[in-house]
Amino acid sequence: MRASQARGESHWQGPHDGRDFSVLIRTLGEGDGERLPVAEMVHTFAGRGFGAIMLVIALINLLPLPPGGTTITGLPLLLLSLELALGGGLWLPHKVMDASVSRAAFRKGAEKVMPAVRVAERLSDQRMSWLVSGVGERLIGICSVILSLVLILPIPLGNFVPALAMALFALAIMERDGLIALLGWLTTAVAAGLLALVGNAAWDGAHAVVDGLFHAGTGA
Numbered sequence: 001m002r003a004s005q006a007r008g009e010s011h012w013q014g015p016h017d018g019r020d021f022s023v024l025i026r027t028l029g030e031g032d033g034e035r036l037p038v039a040e041m042v043h044t045f046a047g048r049g050f051g052a053i054m055l056v057i058a059l060i061n062l063l064p065l066p067p068g069g070t071t072i073t074g075l076p077l078l079l080l081s082l083e084l085a086l087g088g089g090l091w092l093p094h095k096v097m098d099a100s101v102s103r104a105a106f107r108k109g110a111e112k113v114m115p116a117v118r119v120a121e122r123l124s125d126q127r128m129s130w131l132v133s134g135v136g137e138r139l140i141g142i143c144s145v146i147l148s149l150v151l152i153l154p155i156p157l158g159n160f161v162p163a164l165a166m167a168l169f170a171l172a173i174m175e176r177d178g179l180i181a182l183l184g185w186l187t188t189a190v191a192a193g194l195l196a197l198v199g200n201a202a203w204d205g206a207h208a209v210v211d212g213l214f215h216a217g218t219g220a
Helices: 021-029 038-048 050-061 069-086 094-098 103-123 135-152 160-175 178-218
Strands: 009-011 035-037 091-093 100-102
Touching: 021 038, 021 050, 021 103, 035 038, 035 103, 038 050, 038 094, 050 069, 050 103, 050 160, 069 091, 069 094, 069 100, 069 135, 069 160, 091 094, 100 103, 135 160, 135 178, 160 178
Parallel strands: none
Antiparallel strands: 009 091, 035 100
């Protein structure tokens, strides 16, 4: 047994069976059991590397999830992003692999995003590969770490755009398409702008509350 496996980490490497990404997504939704574990997603897409695994999890984060849902689904993205940034191999702890989402909710959400996924499959091409390999890939990993942290934090209305940026980055890596990576960077800039607005509004609100308490306490 490898030392890393002895620590409770899961390593995987599966074959690329040639089916389209959209077909595999539909297969996951039609699988057995009421819950869809992360492990099943991982083993389904392991042969396609970081991009495919990150993409399917990022797509889940685009769906309306119950409170705390993105905290659970954001953790695998955070770990995978760290590995991508550091140039390490694919692995996830068993506790993360055992986490699951409702298969019915996944199937319903997949039906909504499937048209966009099929269009992306048709339009993607291997171009501007320097943006998705070497330093470009590491930079995507670093940016994805930050985006994952945003997903994990309970920020009101702060999940969709970061999840979309991660989905674009993941698709770019999977298809080796630098143009899609550029779209990911553009979406990241939009996410940063929105978060800045939310942060500024929160700061102004907190400042107003503190001022109100101070004036109430001084009787001014």
